Amino acid sequence: MSEHKSQEEMVKDAVEEAKAKVAEEQTEEVQTEENPETVTEEEAETASQEETGGEAKEPAKEGSKKFFGKKNKKDKKDEKIEELTDRLTRQMAEFDNFRKRSEKEKSQMYEIGAKDVIEKILPVVDNFERGLQGLTEEEKADPFVEGVDKIYKQLMTTLEGIGVKPIEAVGQEFDPDFHNAVMHVEDEAFGENTIAEEFQKGYTYRDSVVRHSMVKVAN
Incomplete structure (x- = not known):
């Protein structure tokens, strides 16, 4: 019985000694980290x-x-803050680029649609001009003709108000960006590369050409 107890005491002493050693090692590690x-x-x-x-x-x-x-290492919280700040900055820049791109595309789509409508209206304008140019002075005094002339002028004022303007042609130097040459003539009355006659009037919409002028170029 006494031998059994002495063995238990020895085991307890060994356990206590091991615990003390582990505690001492942990204390040394904490001091080293601090x-x-x-x-x-x-x-x-x-x-x-x-x-x-x-x-x-x-x-x-x-x-x-x-x-x-x-x-010294950065605190994990500081690293996370930097990461989130960088991500937020990138997303804001991407959103700003997307907004600008969307506005530009929206503006381009509007201009394309407007030019398409204007292009369909121009033949009506051509018919008004042909009809009014073929009238005599006596016919122009007719109330009906005067009414038609007022409608034509109102239409041109409306087109001008939205940015539609006729392209100058006769007497101007030929410019392929605005004029379409369908005939060529040698005439000393005109200078070199000068437009002598206009067959169909051209128009621009906000500085972009809707329809080129159809012209005859001299020299």
């Missing part, structure tokens, strides 16, 4: 001797302690 830059002179001297083949060197200076310590 003071990572602290290095004893003996350790510094030993490390220096190992690197230089056993020769003793002067004690390390204060600044050299950092070489043996752990590097």
